[in-house]
């Protein structure tokens with residue numbers, strides 16, 4: 147039977163992007179509880195500072211660093227703060243709009259590509275030497291089931307998440323033999339406070355409809371648990387791709403709704 151890795155040394159650092167809400171915040175909490183010194187990044191400084199304080203008050207180690215993942219200069223500057231890093235969780239991202247290809251806004255498509263794909267590229271490029279220097283690094287890419295198959299109205303987001311999926315797959319090929327694992331976690335429907343609201347530009351009714359009648363969508367904690375499990379496997383075990391959906395969702399388009 148495989149056993150979990152020994153707890154990380156207290157100096158092991160886990161950087162989590164998009165830690166100001168949802169899956170990123172839950173992942174930061176769980177990695178901190180698992181023994182990592184977590185570095186929380188996102189654009190909203192007040193939120194990551196409050197979360198870092200909460201994690202510290204629980205007896206764990208956390209610091210906040212405001213960062214826009216699309217700003218390469220700022221990302222490079224951020225990377226200079228570290229000698230080694232154990233884990234990078236590329237979680238920052240999300241969807242904008244749900245229009246068909248015929249009428250989708252090219253600007254939304256661009257912004258989704260910038261945040262989900264270029265953001266992940268920026269952090270991964272900047273921190274790869276530090277992950278390697280740790281002797282046992284892990285890059286996690288939080289993609290989506292949208293990175294594996296499409297659905298009507300989803301093309302802009304689906305294209306961006308396919309980009310992230312390909313980035314993870316290709317990186318794994320390119321760095322094989324070096325001490326860095328590449329783990330992709332692809333969640334299905336997760337009910338977080340902001341994901342659907344951001345997608346629908348603050349429209350509460352449209353956001354609520356995403357989860358309407360679904361008895362138990364995944365929670366941010368469910369996905370954080372999956373990420374933490376993958377990261378804490380022994381160093382030689384690479385969880386390539388983990389697809390996690392609620393029981394009520396059989397595919398991107400096949401969802402059981404009650405009522």
Ligand SMILES: NC(=O)c1ccc[n+]([C@@H]2O[C@H](COP(=O)([O-])OP(=O)(O)OC[C@H]3O[C@@H](n4cnc5c(N)ncnc54)[C@H](OP(=O)(O)O)[C@@H]3O)[C@@H](O)[C@H]2O)c1
Nearest residue numbers: 164166168169188189190214215238239240290336338341
């Ligand atoms: N919820 C779902 O159903 C679902 C399903 C599959 C995959 N996912 C993926 O999981 C990830 C997290 O989703 P979530 O549900 O937790 O959504 P969320 O609550 O909206 O979180 C998105 C996070 O990304 C950060 N972010 C966005 N743009 C950024 C930028 N330019 N630079 C830095 N940070 C940025 C946001 O922080 P700031 O605004 O403070 O910068 C926020 O912390 C996303 O990649 C999403 O695509 C979500």
